[in-house]
Amino acid sequence: MTTPGDPLEYMSASRLKSFLTCRLRFFYEKVLQLPTPTTPNLQIGKAVHAGLEALHKAKWAGELPTTPDILQAYQESYSALEEQDAVDYGQKSREDCLETGERTLRAYLESDLVTDPRPIRGVEAYLRREPDELPIPLVGVVDLVRDNTPIDFKTVGSTPDLREEAWSHELQMTCYFLLLADATGELPGQAELVYLVKTKTPKVIRHQLPSVDLIQLERFKRLTDVYVEGNQRQEYFPSPGMHCRWCSFRSRCRAWGKVAA
Numbered sequence: 001m002t003t004p005g006d007p008l009e010y011m012s013a014s015r016l017k018s019f020l021t022c023r024l025r026f027f028y029e030k031v032l033q034l035p036t037p038t039t040p041n042l043q044i045g046k047a048v049h050a051g052l053e054a055l056h057k058a059k060w061a062g063e064l065p066t067t068p069d070i071l072q073a074y075q076e077s078y079s080a081l082e083e084q085d086a087v088d089y090g091q092k093s094r095e096d097c098l099e100t101g102e103r104t105l106r107a108y109l110e111s112d113l114v115t116d117p118r119p120i121r122g123v124e125a126y127l128r129r130e131p132d133e134l135p136i137p138l139v140g141v142v143d144l145v146r147d148n149t150p151i152d153f154k155t156v157g158s159t160p161d162l163r164e165e166a167w168s169h170e171l172q173m174t175c176y177f178l179l180l181a182d183a184t185g186e187l188p189g190q191a192e193l194v195y196l197v198k199t200k201t202p203k204v205i206r207h208q209l210p211s212v213d214l215i216q217l218e219r220f221k222r223l224t225d226v227y228v229e230g231n232q233r234q235e236y237f238p239s240p241g242m243h244c245r246w247c248s249f250r251s252r253c254r255a256w257g258k259v260a261a
């Protein structure tokens, strides 16, 4: 029997990354599913993604959406997301955040990428691979599939160092490779990351990653074994480090070791 937070029901790039970064935070976030505050950056990122989804779905359906259509979809999603999860704006103003996202989305709409001639084969494509050489099902949602290429959008605050980014997204890209290969029966193309940089003058940067190689596939497989075995043994312990800066479970974490966490 499984529960909504059962970590062995399936694995995803997000679950793997969370587990491998800090098992205690993974336990709070993915197993207990404790609520985490929605930051302004997260809110902007989600709403921009919703605008991109509206654009690509319309194009996939053979429509010709205008910029006002997509900006309206963005604004409606922004409000709907706020209703679902309250945003902790802190010192930031809602209007500034809304405007930042709109400016960023507009930059994409005015970029060459919007007229990419490759056919769209999926938008927010939910993919699931049943256990084979992997120990439990693998799932993932790919933002956009053009031809047989997975494309992922990242909304970021500053210009990324592309070599670092390719390294830090290895798990996600290997996951998409395995999912897409399974779904299509074809060898996926080189994955692409598209950065939407939320600077005052926003930038759009397309980064094509190297092909997934056999070593990455083997690393992925071994890490999935670590994930399954660690969860079977319920090994949830803190791993203090730089990532604690963005963790909202610090007070709970502090109690670990004194009382049952």
Ligand code: SF4
Binding pocket: 022, 023, 024, 025, 238, 239, 240, 241, 243, 244, 247, 248, 249, 250, 253, 254
């Ligand atoms: S504060 Fe750090 S060590 Fe503790 S749960 Fe969060 S990420 Fe893990």
